[in-house]
Amino acid sequence: MTSDTESRPIYRVDRFEVPLEARDVLLERLNVIRGLLQNIEGCRQNLVLEQPTREGTATFVTFVEWQNEEVFLAAKARIADEYRKSAFDPQAFLQQIGAKADMANMNAV
Numbered sequence: 277m278t279s280d281t282e283s284r285p286i287y288r289v290d291r292f293e294v295p296l297e298a299r300d301v302l303l304e305r306l307n308v309i310r311g312l313l314q315n316i317e318g319c320r321q322n323l324v325l326e327q328p329t330r331e332g333t334a335t336f337v338t339f340v341e342w343q344n345e346e347v348f349l350a351a352k353a354r355i356a357d358e359y360r361k362s363a364f365d366p367q368a369f370l371q372q373i374g375a376k377a378d379m380a381n382m383n384a385v
Contacts, residue, residue, distance in 0.1 A: 283344055284344060284345070284383060284384070285320065285341055285342060285343060285344065285383075285384065286341075286342040286344065286345050286347075286348040286381055286382075286383065287339065287340070287341050287342070287381070287382040287383070287384070288338070288339075288340040288342070288348070288379075288380075288381055288382075289337065289338070289339055289340075289379075289380055289382055290337065290338045290377060290378070290379040290380070291335070291336070291337050291377070291378045291379075292306075292335065292336045292337075292338075292370075292375050292376070292377050293333050293334070293335050293375065293376045293377075294333065294334050294336075294373055294374060294375045294376075295332060295333065295334075295373075295374050296329065296332050296333065296334055298334070298373035298374055298375065299329075299334035301373055302334070302336065302373060302375060303324070303326075303334075303336065305369065306324045306336060306338060307324065309338075309355070310322055310324055310338070312355060312358060313340060313351065313355070316347075316350075316351045316354060317347070318342055318343035318344070318347030318348075318350075318351065319340065319341075319342060319343075319347075319351065320341040320342065320343060321339065321340065321341040322339075322340050322341075323338065323339045323340075324336060324337075324338050325337045325338070325339065348381070
């Protein structure tokens with residue numbers, strides 16, 4: 277029998293603000309990540325959203341719904357492995373392009 281936390285969906289919601297000059301670079305990376313996630317079993321929704329440009333800033337929100345915590349944790353490990361293989365450092369990338377990021381795992385209430 278599965279517990280409530282094992283059967284509840286997990287939502288990953290990330291918000292990024294970057295200078296307009298970095299918009300295309302960030303969008304390209306978000307689409308690469310989206311492509312990786314899309315192929316992982318248990319990924320129910322995988323959206324990249326853009327807020328209309330304001331005051332020289334591009335704002336994106338990514339929204340990913342995972343079937344449950346087990347699937348989410350497996351996907352997180354798989355993506356971390358992909359980053360290691362390609363020598364991609366997400367924190368360094370965000371700093372390099374001048375991005376502000378707010379990232380969270382969430383549950384429905």
